[in-house]
Amino acid sequence: MPLAAEQVAALIERHAVPLAIWVGYREEWADDVVQEAFCRLAAAEPPPERVVPWLYRVAWNLAQTERLANRRRRSRERHAAAGEAVRDDPLERLIADDVLASLLRLDDSFREVVTARIWGGLTFDEIGKLCGTSGATALRRYRDALEQLHRILSVPCTTTNP
């Protein structure tokens, strides 16, 4: 049996935006990639054992395909579309969030490993496998990314109010 609608809705609620960050939220196709990944999850029978790492892997592969495809036509269509969609973009609103803003200032390799580790719950070996590196490299990047975030945020980590 495939996943129930409530389970898919809960996964969308919790993991959709981190997935968009994971694949590169600045790309115009990030939402489409996330949507396609969730559609494949909804249609998967039987569903994967570890859903979240599976979602990250599918989104990563789809993003790689999109990067290679370089869809200029879709970009032109997006620019010609109504401005309402741009104003409704949650990431545009969330850019005010200092955590997200700091996260988006990281390099792609650092942002990927932090997103997959913290919000996806992937192991470093899984992250390394996805990104084409080793688990040790993923761990090193994670430490460097956290140090960069710490500098960017420039707030004492003892503060509990994000």
Next chain:
Amino acid sequence: MHDHESLNDPELGQLERRLGRATWSPTPAQRERWLYACGQAAGRAQMRRRLRGAIGVAAVLGCVCVGLSCALWQADQVPVAAVNPVPTPFATNLTPAQHSSLLPLDEPVDAVVDSKRGLRVSASLAELASFDDLARTSASEVQKTPVAAERVLSAAGPLSGAL
């Protein structure tokens, strides 16, 4: 495995926990769009699975039909014995020489007995052997029975019994 390696810097650990508490939700419009797309994809997948099952069942039924057709076609090739309702006038077309060659003159009674004997089906070899013995004894009895000479009529009246 590198997952159990802890971050040496406690500040980085605190930052990690702080980041983990941050959650982002999609906008209602985005959520509805994604849920709608997921429902559509799930429905399409379910329909595709049903269609695949129906195609499989149809293929099996087609194979069964082809097999039965082949079996019937091969059964039609086997010659089936049939009873000819109109007896062939075999003896009338024969010349006397042919008649004598086909019907030996020294066993006329036996031949008459055989032609009147009906076809029987034996259930076992023992029954078949008993039928064979019965046929031999009846034939020998017929041979032993003196055949009465028919009386021959002529224009002048019946001939003498010497004939």
